[in-house]
Amino acid sequence: MKLSIRFSCLWLGLIFQSYCVAAESFKLNGFVAQGITQAKGSNFVTDDGDVSLKLTEVGVNSTYRINPSFRVAGQAVYLEGGNRFSDGFRVDYLFLEWQLLNSPDWQLKTHIGRNKNYHWLYSSTRDVPHTRPSIVLPQSLYFDVFRDVALGVDGLVLIAQTHNELGEWDINFSYGNSRMSEEQKKKLLGSNASGK
Numbered sequence: 422m423k424l425s426i427r428f429s430c431l432w433l434g435l436i437f438q439s440y441c442v443a444a445e446s447f448k449l450n451g452f453v454a455q456g457i458t459q460a461k462g463s464n465f466v467t468d469d470g471d472v473s474l475k476l477t478e479v480g481v482n483s484t485y486r487i488n489p490s491f492r493v494a495g496q497a498v499y500l501e502g503g504n505r506f507s508d509g510f511r512v513d514y515l516f517l518e519w520q521l522l523n524s525p526d527w528q529l530k531t532h533i534g535r536n537k538n539y540h541w542l543y544s545s546t547r548d549v550p551h552t553r554p555s556i557v558l559p560q561s562l563y564f565d566v567f568r569d570v571a572l573g574v575d576g577l578v579l580i581a582q583t584h585n586e587l588g589e590w591d592i593n594f595s596y597g598n599s600r601m602s603e604e605q606k607k608k609l610l611g612s613n614a615s616g617k
Contacts, residue, residue, distance in 0.1 A: 446486040466503035468536060472552040475503040480513075492518040505565035507602070513537075514573050526585065532578040539593045570599040 456476030458466050467473045482496035495515035502510045523529075561605030563571070578596015585592045 426526065447483070448485075449481070449483045451481045453480075466505065468504060470578050473503060475501050475508075477501040489523075490520045492520075494518065500611060502565060502568075505603075511569065513569075516578075526583055528580075528582045530580050531579070535573050535575050536578045537598070538574050538595070538599070540591050557593070570601055 450480040453475070455474065457472065457474055457539045458476060459472045460466065461469055461470045461471065466475060478498060478500055480496055480498035482494070484492060484494040486492045493516070496513040497510060498507065499510050512535060514535050515536050519531050519533070519551050521531060543585055574595055574597040575576040576595060578593060578597075581590075581592040
């Protein structure tokens with residue numbers, strides 16, 4: 422990616438980072454992260470081992486409350502991650518939330534659309550740069566080739582939350598499909614074949 426485009430993305434990200442519209446029913450936030458890395462004698466991030474700026478993340482997320490029962494939320498990001506995953510824009514999540522029950526003891530809601538995945542280790546927060554301890558997470562646990570698969574699922578999520586004498590409980594049930602490219606399928610099948 423050309424340097425001028427990278428700086429334009431960073432500039433836009435800084436604007437969104439510092440600008441937050443928080444009306445009663447509409448909220449808009451953003452973030453930007455730029456990493457720099459070098460791993461000599463390695464193909465980590467780049468294949469040549471030179472100093473690299475190919476660790477760019479720019480994101481915009483928003484939520485709009487239609488009424489007390491319905492809300493729409495979404496996040497779009499631009500990612501450049503070197504050889505870890507495909508560069509470009511993507512929608513991390515975009516769903517309609519329906520509040521089915523809201524009492525002092527129980528809250529029950531459902532999300533329909535592209536939802537955050539709560540089933541992998543820290544998968545629900547790996548899309549937000551300031552929640553991570555470093556610019557690149559340990560690849561033994563967070564294999565970046567499968568970032569989009571780990572982050573979300575297209576389908577339905579049912580979320581129940583309760584607070585009682587036993588503590589706070591969150592129960593999540595999701596059903597759907599994760600987005601997986603043909604390249605990811607080949608890598609997954611290749612790793613399974615080599616493990617046999």
